[in-house]
Amino acid sequence: MTVDLADLDVPGPTETALTQPFWAAVEEGRLVIQRCGACGEAVFYPRAVCPHCWADALAWEEARGQGRLKSFSEIWKPGHSGWIPATPYLVGLVELAEGPTMLSHILSGGQEVYVGAPLVFAPTRIGRRVLPCFKIKQD
Ligand SMILES: [Zn+2]
Structure with a gap:
């Protein structure tokens, strides 16, 4: 990917309360x-409610920003034309250190990307928004 992701004209995430x-x-x-x-x-x-016990007791906390790549795909035909300049790019399932799985952009940064790879949180400006990307953890 040679394009500056901040220059992409792509729709941002939909926010709700x-x-x-x-x-x-x-x-x-x-x-x-x-x-x-x-x-x-x-x-x-x-x-709104816990999917494990159905309690109405969820609170926000800082995540460690570490995880492991469970699966990934190289995107050549994006769902929105604004992403075309960035193709091919990687999207993957990140198993967070805390347990839940998050779908995210994976920034290879020239590193080998493989299932099981250790990842770190890499917030990245893409278009008008900062998105919660991950990158391969350096040792
Ligand atoms: Zn619970």
Whole structure:
């Protein structure tokens, strides 16, 4: 990918009252997830009730910003034409250190990308928004 991602003309994420704290944190370069005050499980994506115990006790907390690549795909035909200059790019399932899985852009940075690769949070300006990308963790 040779394009500057900040120059892409792509639609940003859709915010709701439920997801607004997540996107506000990402805009500040932070990753937050929810944790259930009743059963202690970490939760992502943002929800109103815990999917593990159905308690109405989810609260936001800072995530460690570390994970492992569960699966990934190289995108050659994006769903929106604004992404065409960035093709091919990688999208992957990130298993966060806290447990939940997050779909994210994977920035290879010239590194080998493989299932099981250690990842770190890499907030990146793409178009008009900062998106919660991940990159291969350097040792
Ligand atoms: Zn719970």
